[in-house]
Amino acid sequence: MEKGFLTPKGRGRVNGLMEKQCLVVEDFCMATSSNVDVFGSLTNDRHVNSNEAAMKYGGAPCGNHDEPASCDTNKASIDPNGHVLTENTKTVAQIPETKIATGLHRKNINIPLNCFLGNLTQKCPDYYYPKGFKMHDHAHTSVPLHTCPDFFRWIHEDLRPWTETGITKEMVESVKGSATFRLVILDGRAYVENYKGGIQTRDLFTQWGFLQLLEGTQGSGDDDTHDIVFPDWSFWGWVEINMEPWDLVLKDLDKGNKRTEWIDREPYAYWKGNPWEAGHRQDLLKCNASETQDWNARLYIQDWDRESKEGFKQSHVGDQCPTGKNQSFFIILFSRITFHIYSCRFKIYIEGSAWSVSEKHILACDSMTLMVTPHYYDFFTRGMMPLHHYWPIKMDDKCKSIKFAVKWGNNQEEKVQQIGKAASRFIQEDIKMDNVYDYMFHLLTAYSKLMKYKPTVPENATELCSETMACTSEGFVKQLMDQSTVKGPANVSPCIMQPPYDPQTLNSILDQKANSIKQVEKWEKTTLNKLVKSKNYLLSSL
Numbered sequence: 001m002e003k004g005f006l007t008p009k010g011r012g013r014v015n016g017l018m019e020k021q022c023l024v025v026e027d028f029c030m031a032t033s034s035n036v037d038v039f040g041s042l043t044n045d046r047h048v049n050s051n052e053a054a055m056k057y058g059g060a061p062c063g064n065h066d067e068p069a070s071c072d073t074n075k076a077s078i079d080p081n082g083h084v085l086t087e088n089t090k091t092v093a094q095i096p097e098t099k100i101a102t103g104l105h106r107k108n109i110n111i112p113l114n115c116f117l118g119n120l121t122q123k124c125p126d127y128y129y130p131k132g133f134k135m136h137d138h139a140h141t142s143v144p145l146h147t148c149p150d151f152f153r154w155i156h157e158d159l160r161p162w163t164e165t166g167i168t169k170e171m172v173e174s175v176k177g178s179a180t181f182r183l184v185i186l187d188g189r190a191y192v193e194n195y196k197g198g199i200q201t202r203d204l205f206t207q208w209g210f211l212q213l214l215e216g217t218q219g220s221g222d223d224d225t226h227d228i229v230f231p232d233w234s235f236w237g238w239v240e241i242n243m244e245p246w247d248l249v250l251k252d253l254d255k256g257n258k259r260t261e262w263i264d265r266e267p268y269a270y271w272k273g274n275p276w277e278a279g280h281r282q283d284l285l286k287c288n289a290s291e292t293q294d295w296n297a298r299l300y301i302q303d304w305d306r307e308s309k310e311g312f313k314q315s316h317v318g319d320q321c322p323t324g325k326n327q328s329f330f331i332i333l334f335s336r337i338t339f340h341i342y343s344c345r346f347k348i349y350i351e352g353s354a355w356s357v358s359e360k361h362i363l364a365c366d367s368m369t370l371m372v373t374p375h376y377y378d379f380f381t382r383g384m385m386p387l388h389h390y391w392p393i394k395m396d397d398k399c400k401s402i403k404f405a406v407k408w409g410n411n412q413e414e415k416v417q418q419i420g421k422a423a424s425r426f427i428q429e430d431i432k433m434d435n436v437y438d439y440m441f442h443l444l445t446a447y448s449k450l451m452k453y454k455p456t457v458p459e460n461a462t463e464l465c466s467e468t469m470a471c472t473s474e475g476f477v478k479q480l481m482d483q484s485t486v487k488g489p490a491n492v493s494p495c496i497m498q499p500p501y502d503p504q505t506l507n508s509i510l511d512q513k514a515n516s517i518k519q520v521e522k523w524e525k526t527t528l529n530k531l532v533k534s535k536n537y538l539l540s541s542l
Contacts, residue, residue, distance in 0.1 A: 150383055159447060169453045182195070193462075205234075212485070269297045295402055346409060347368070404524045
């Protein structure tokens with residue numbers, strides 16, 4: 001992939017490698033103003049806080065915020081007239097005049113959308129926030145700053161390919177042919193130029209996510225390209241599969257974990273999904289239980305068309321985690337086995353045509369995740385460790401690998417529960433929406449420093465804001481936007497970004513991951529050899 005391309009998570013590799021998702025942020029001139037230029041063909045989206053950007057770097061007044069995204073900054077001061085003065089540029093940003101209470105938790109003031117004209121809303125407000133708003137900074141409060149989760153440090157590694165050359169307009173313009181839209185954020189306001197229709201409503205919620213960054217970005221990559229990963233669109237909801245915004249889903253998943261104790265769950269590995277996404281998923285189905293062979297896996301095909309027609313009664317995302325007997329239903333695998341399909345001790349994650357949205361939902365369950373060797377990574381997965389957050393499964397020998405993992409796990413109950421809970425805790429605490437916004441903010445801030453030009457509003461672009469999107473939407477789309485709208489600025493600044501890994505530390509992390517996987521493979525091989533010797537001994541004794 002050529003330098004200067006910012007692609008979203010999962011399916012997205014730009015420059016003709018894959019066309020389903022590609023995001024290119026042309027500019028986010030954080031040094032002086034909140035400027036972004038994005039080419040997008042997205043299925044995933046993440047948003048940065050325009051409030052933070054505007055106040056920290058002297059852009060336009062803050063935009064709407066939903067989940068905790070901070071309009072405050074640790075590098076700003078407020079003069080007696082209610083202006084924010086940045087330490088670096090001394091740029092003045094006019095902000096309204098309403099005080100926000102401080103505290104140990106993020107608090108947002110509620111500034112509702114201006115939908116006075118309903119679905120006839122065609123114009124963005126002149127001011128996203130009322131005049132008279134005053135924000136207190138950490139310099140003037142006792143609210144402690146907090147350090148970003150460790151996986152944020154991968155932002156430095158993702159941007160390393162451009163540290164010497166920077167990112168030029170020519171680099172970015174070269175991907176225009178594969179984009180479905182172009183998004184420009186200039187001086188705190190967003191403009192979009194649509195080229196061609198994207199997949200489902202993914203482009204829509206990708207753009208919506210950017211607005212929540214502004215009133216409040218997306219990603220998966222692989223080791224073969226210089227992709228920069230952003231959170232995907234599903235953090236703000238997924239219309240086509242009836243998925244609510246991530247903060248609501250997290251609560252459902254947490255409740256699901258408490259319904260059935262791990263020891264009371266079925267001692268099998270569970271997976272349900274669309275096998276037609278990729279050949280390796282179809283290959284996984286060969287590991288299903290049959291009359292002659294049981295690989296300790298219980299695998300099911302997800303028919304989204306049928307689910308849509310039946311009202312998604314059996315596909316609620318919150319039921320990813322174990323359900324109790326009164327919530328579950330039964331599946332007859334064959335004449336002798338019946339069980340609660342969600343209530344399993346192990347959950348399988350396997351990629352589709354690229355990364356899958358399901359990854360974070362599976363990991364959020366405290367049933368230990370069996371992760372089939374992934375080719376892509378999500379923006380947070382590089383912060384996880386085999387045998388601590390998940391159990392690695394070999395791609396080229398799935399069935400035996402799954403069977404061994406389940407057998408090992410059922411004999412090591414305490415360790416398996418520790419792994420499952422570590423992953424669930426990681427998702428619940430480190431991948432909450434506060435951190436999603438902070439990650440986007442820090443990534444675009446770092447990206448902007450590499451830009452070699454300042455973007456302009458495209459000739460055919462129209463201004464985009466939450467009002468023009470949410471006020472004119474209907475049905476479930478409107479519901480998701482209402483649920484995920486950033487209500488207003490928060491009283492907490494973004495987390496403190498840690499410095500890049502030094503080479504020794506980075507190599508140590510990579511070696512630890514590789515050694516953990518090798519350890520599992522060694523255990524599998526040793527166990528298999530014992531079984532072979534045992535069978536040979538029995539045969540020779542006959």
